[in-house]
Amino acid sequence: xxxxxxxxxxxNFMASLEETLGTFQSVSLSEMNKVKLMKRTxxxxxxxxxxxxxxxxxxxxxxxxxxxxxxxxxxxxxxxFDTEDLKFYTEHHNGKLNRQKVRIRTxxxxxxxxxxxxxxxxxxxxxxxxVKTEDSTSTLSENAMEFISKHVxxxxxxxxxxxxxxxxxxxxxDLVSEERVTIDLDLxxxxxxxxxxxxxxxxxxxxxxxYNVNSAFxxxxxxxxxxxxxxxxxxxxxxxxxxxxxSNQFKDGLKYNRFKAKITTVNxxxxxxxxx
Numbered sequence: 001x002x003x004x005x006x007x008x009x010x011x012n013f014m015a016s017l018e019e020t021l022g023t024f025q026s027v028s029l030s031e032m033n034k035v036k037l038m039k040r041t042x043x044x045x046x047x048x049x050x051x052x053x054x055x056x057x058x059x060x061x062x063x064x065x066x067x068x069x070x071x072x073x074x075x076x077x078x079x080x081f082d083t084e085d086l087k088f089y090t091e092h093h094n095g096k097l098n099r100q101k102v103r104i105r106t107x108x109x110x111x112x113x114x115x116x117x118x119x120x121x122x123x124x125x126x127x128x129x130x131v132k133t134e135d136s137t138s139t140l141s142e143n144a145m146e147f148i149s150k151h152v153x154x155x156x157x158x159x160x161x162x163x164x165x166x167x168x169x170x171x172x173x174d175l176v177s178e179e180r181v182t183i184d185l186d187l188x189x190x191x192x193x194x195x196x197x198x199x200x201x202x203x204x205x206x207x208x209x210x211y212n213v214n215s216a217f218x219x220x221x222x223x224x225x226x227x228x229x230x231x232x233x234x235x236x237x238x239x240x241x242x243x244x245x246x247s248n249q250f251k252d253g254l255k256y257n258r259f260k261a262k263i264t265t266v267n268x269x270x271x272x273x274x275x276x
Contacts, residue, residue: 013049013053016053017052017053017073018072019053020053021072021073023060025060025065026066026072027065027173028067031173032066032171032173035175035179037209038128039125040126040207040209041125041207041210042126043206043211044230044231045202045226045227045228046202046203046231048201049201050200055220058220059172062174062216062217063172063181063217064172065170065171065172066172069109074108074169074171075108075169076168076169077164077165077166078104078165078166080101080102080165080234081148081159081161082102082159082160086238086245088100088101088234089245092235097121097122098120098122099120100117101117101119102116102148103115103116103234104116113132114132115130115131115144115147116128116130117151117152119151133147162191163191163234164189165187165233165234165237167185167188168184169182169185170182178209179217180206182204183204184203185199186199187201187233191237191241198266200269203231204217204221229265
């Protein structure tokens with residue numbers, strides 16, 4: 001496909017997506033913040049971006065879409081931190097319970113940043129703690145270091161920037177059932193100047209206080225035969241950009257076997273060989 005064809009395909013997709021989003025009623029940030037869901041279950045789906053208008057088509061009556069200053073697709077930037085031997089990556093790969101993730105997330109349109117610690121506990125629930133920060137670079141302030149030390153089981157001085165990630169996010173909100181659905185697209189990654197993009201892949205995530213199979217979005221995925229798939233943007237970006245993870249040549253070797261199927265799925269979607 002030529003560059004002109006790629007641009008045309010993207011323009012058509014964005015036009016279709018914006019038209020579909022226009023059928024949703026909006027929800028303000030202050031209204032959405034009533035559904036914080038700092039302790040929650042998370043159900044993720046990975047599918048071809050071309051199916052997104054189809055996925056959203058029948059959901060306008062069930063959800064409202066977050067709108068800020070007239071924008072319904074908001075850019076996000078994330079900086080992930082890890083130890084030199086990638087403790088957080090390894091624990092995720094090994095499926096360790098009570099594993100953690102440390103990041104700075106920046107909401108680009110509002111120029112606000114939060115340092116966040118996410119913990120997956122031994123009951124499979126996500127617990128997120130965060131505090132606003134002025135940091136949006138690799139340099140952590142004293143307050144940020146204190147926050148990390150309070151909530152993370154490693155020395156804050158032992159962590160540093162591991163990966164940069166950017167994407168656009170659509171957020172759907174059901175205020176009645178206290179559910180959010182985040183839909184991330186146009187993913188890009190950067191690690192020490194090495195870059196990767198995943199433009200044909202959507203990562204959607206249903207966030208609920210307690211898993212509810214009757215969620216309209218979950219039912220929509222079932223009807224379209226799109227199965228849940230756990231997908232960490234940090235881990236996938238790390239595998240894509242850190243060659244020594246796959247070669248197992250870093251110290252005692254870092255495994256990526258559990259992510260092989262996910263990388264295959266991403267590659268297949270990128271090359272048009274699968275629809276979910």
